[in-house]
Amino acid sequence: MVTNKKNNSSKPVIEIKEMHKWFGNFHVLKNITLKVNQGERIVICGPSGSGKSTLIRCINRLEVHQQGDIIVNDIELSGDLKNLEAIRREVGMVFQSFNLFPHLSVLENCTLAPIWVRGLPKKEAEEMAMELLTKVKIPEQALKFPGQLSGGQQQRVAIARSLCMEPKIMLFDEPTSALDPEMIKEVLDTMIELAESGMTMLVVTHEMGFAKKVADSIIFMDEGEIIEQNNPKTFFNNPENERTKLFLSQILNH
Amino acid sequence: MIKELYKPGSYPNLAPPKGTVGFYGWTKSNLFSSLSNSLLTIFSFILLYFLIDGIIGWFFLDAVFDADSKIECRKIDSGACWAVITRRVGQFIYGFYPDAERWRIDIVFIGLFFASAPLLYPDLPLRRWLLWFSGFYPFIAFILINGGLFGLVSIEINLFGGFMLTLIIGVSGIVCSLPLGIMLALGRQSKLTFVRSISVCFIEFMRGVPLITLLFVASSMLNYFMPPGTNFSILVRVIIMFTFFAAAYIAEVIRGGIQAIPKGQYEAAESLGMTYWQTTRFITLPQAMKISIPGIVNTFIGLYKDTTLVIVIGLLDPLGIGRAALADTKWNGLSTETYLFVALFFFVSCFAMSRYSLWLENKLNTDHR
Numbered sequence: 282m283v284t285n286k287k288n289n290s291s292k293p294v295i296e297i298k299e300m301h302k303w304f305g306n307f308h309v310l311k312n313i314t315l316k317v318n319q320g321e322r323i324v325i326c327g328p329s330g331s332g333k334s335t336l337i338r339c340i341n342r343l344e345v346h347q348q349g350d351i352i353v354n355d356i357e358l359s360g361d362l363k364n365l366e367a368i369r370r371e372v373g374m375v376f377q378s379f380n381l382f383p384h385l386s387v388l389e390n391c392t393l394a395p396i397w398v399r400g401l402p403k404k405e406a407e408e409m410a411m412e413l414l415t416k417v418k419i420p421e422q423a424l425k426f427p428g429q430l431s432g433g434q435q436q437r438v439a440i441a442r443s444l445c446m447e448p449k450i451m452l453f454d455e456p457t458s459a460l461d462p463e464m465i466k467e468v469l470d471t472m473i474e475l476a477e478s479g480m481t482m483l484v485v486t487h488e489m490g491f492a493k494k495v496a497d498s499i500i501f502m503d504e505g506e507i508i509e510q511n512n513p514k515t516f517f518n519n520p521e522n523e524r525t526k527l528f529l530s531q532i533l534n535h
Numbered sequence: 536m537i538k539e540l541y542k543p544g545s546y547p548n549l550a551p552p553k554g555t556v557g558f559y560g561w562t563k564s565n566l567f568s569s570l571s572n573s574l575l576t577i578f579s580f581i582l583l584y585f586l587i588d589g590i591i592g593w594f595f596l597d598a599v600f601d602a603d604s605k606i607e608c609r610k611i612d613s614g615a616c617w618a619v620i621t622r623r624v625g626q627f628i629y630g631f632y633p634d635a636e637r638w639r640i641d642i643v644f645i646g647l648f649f650a651s652a653p654l655l656y657p658d659l660p661l662r663r664w665l666l667w668f669s670g671f672y673p674f675i676a677f678i679l680i681n682g683g684l685f686g687l688v689s690i691e692i693n694l695f696g697g698f699m700l701t702l703i704i705g706v707s708g709i710v711c712s713l714p715l716g717i718m719l720a721l722g723r724q725s726k727l728t729f730v731r732s733i734s735v736c737f738i739e740f741m742r743g744v745p746l747i748t749l750l751f752v753a754s755s756m757l758n759y760f761m762p763p764g765t766n767f768s769i770l771v772r773v774i775i776m777f778t779f780f781a782a783a784y785i786a787e788v789i790r791g792g793i794q795a796i797p798k799g800q801y802e803a804a805e806s807l808g809m810t811y812w813q814t815t816r817f818i819t820l821p822q823a824m825k826i827s828i829p830g831i832v833n834t835f836i837g838l839y840k841d842t843t844l845v846i847v848i849g850l851l852d853p854l855g856i857g858r859a860a861l862a863d864t865k866w867n868g869l870s871t872e873t874y875l876f877v878a879l880f881f882f883v884s885c886f887a888m889s890r891y892s893l894w895l896e897n898k899l900n901t902d903h904r
């Protein structure tokens with residue numbers, strides 16, 4: 282088990298209150314209420330189409346909610362553009378399909394935003410990028426292009442790229458779903474290390490081994506609602522909700 | 536034949552069977568793979584021999600390179616009469632630009648080489664210094680060509696002509712239409728309705744009108760639309776029209792490139808906190824331009840060849856000079872030689888552009904190196 286380093290005087294870094302979202306007429310997120318404390322690791326699971334991606338994309342405002350509040354790092358998400366960039370600086374995101382910039386080298390992928398968004402001098406940004414690439418164990422690939430790397434390596438670059446912005450919160454949207462089985466572990470190991478360093482993480486994943494090992498709490502979503510939120514032990518051994526039970530039996534029994 | 540036995544895991548990498556690779560393998564599989572293919576190959580080689588023999592004879596061996604008229608040419612030999620070109624080569628290059636001032640155009644030609652090199656080849660040594668020169672070059676070229684400053688004799692525009700005219704219109708059109716095309720492509724994708732509408736109208740109008748009508752407009756009435764007091768020379772008006780026309784096409788090519796970029800690229804950029812302009816500059820345009828290179832160069836080649844249309848408004852490009860030469864009773868009837876020569880000039884320029892675009896595409900290919 283990963284030791285829990287969160288401080289107990291904790292004030293939530295993410296607070297979502299009675300939030301609703303629609304795509305046109307489609308009510309995709311319903312009455313979401315969620316608190317995430319500094320250093321907390323939360324795993325979100327649920328069937329496909331249940332709104333997991335939409336929920337975490339609302340947190341860095343890749344999607345816009347229509348009702349309720351989302352407060353990230355004391356900043357309320359609203360239409361104000363200034364807040365928007367302040368939020369995105371604090372929140373890193375890792376995508377299922379990596380989304381590396383194919384025309385830039387691995388190193389440039391990592392330094393672009395620090396130089397232009399944070400205003401770091403190039404040399405400093407490169408030093409930090411190399412440090413983080415070492416942390417995800419691919420410093421030797423720094424001058425290659427993303428297309429020359431394996432899926433697992435690309436996803437680790439994507440993690441390093443996000444970390445280069447020194448975010449307070451990291452969002453992961455099914456980071457291992459597009460990977461071949463032998464590469465899943467290298468990415469999960471990187472994420473476990475990150476969790477151990479005390480990063481606040483929201484992870485959408487079906488890797489239940491990872492959830493058991495790392496999560497402080499697990500959320501089960503279905504049809505746009507948070508059906509159940511529990512600590513891993515209760516979640517896996519005594520789930521409260523029938524639908525959670527059914528879902529767990531489906532993904533664990535094969 | 537006894538096969539060697541290898542332990543599992545120790546099987547060596549063997550060479551491929553004889554005759555399947557290399558020159559012999561290639562020849563066999565491409566030229567002589569079957570009886571009919573072999574016959575076809577032999578037949579083609581024979582045909583090629585006679586063709587080339589005839590072509591070389593007409594173009595070079597039996598050709599006449601200097602004579603006073605077509606009749607004299609025919610007296611000397613039976614091949615091409617290149618005298619029509621060699622006697623007027625000055626006109627083909629400089630139009631009617633006065634002999635004594637042609638050195639100015641020579642400098643402009645040589646300068647063009649040094650000004651374009653750093654733009655075309657990003658890895659060039661001393662590129663940074665040459666780029667400064669590229670920046671100043673248009674002004675230097677303008678003053679040299681036009682004159683009237685620094686004691687240079689002012690030259691009337693109706694004396695411009697030949698390759699010099701093609702290059703002035705072609706290069707200016709290419710250089711100006713690219714940035715305008717990029718702006719139009721971005722404008723067409725803009726969230727601002729006003730910007731988007733203007734871009735769409737401009738693009739659709741320019742693409743929906745024959746270039747030749749735009750040239751007539753340029754020659755007769757463009758000054759009505761300009762702010763009062765301005766009076767652009769005909770050449771500037773023609774260049775503006777070529778620029779607008781090509782920019783509309785380039786905008787559409789680039790829009791295709793922009794639309795080919797996966798949504799995830801924008802999401803990644805946004806989630807890193809990049810603004811619209813940062814995303815456009817570092818993520819959207821580099822990728823869209825790379826995809827659009829073949830289409831853009833295609834448009835450039837089209838623009839370059841379309842410069843021959845200026846003949847309809849009385850400007851004499853190489854084609855016009857050629858026609859003028861043919862109108863001369865001395866050279867009457869040498870249209871094959873004249874038009875071939877003009878065609879060759881355009882072919883060389885356009886082929887160079889095409890090769891450059893291939894080279895650039897290869898250089899920018901980062902997918903699997």
Ligand SMILES: Nc1ncnc2c1ncn2[C@@H]1O[C@H](COP(=O)(O)OP(=O)(O)O)[C@@H](O)[C@H]1O
Pocket residue numbers: 304307309327328329330331332333334335336
């Ligand atoms: N941009 C969109 N426009 C309309 N519907 C969408 C959009 N994105 C997602 N959806 C729909 O919203 C629902 C939730 O999607 P998503 O959050 O991606 O689910 P999950 O990540 O749990 O699989 C799905 O039914 C999906 O079809």
Ligand SMILES: [Mg+2]
Pocket residue numbers: 333334335454455
């Ligand atoms: Mg999803």
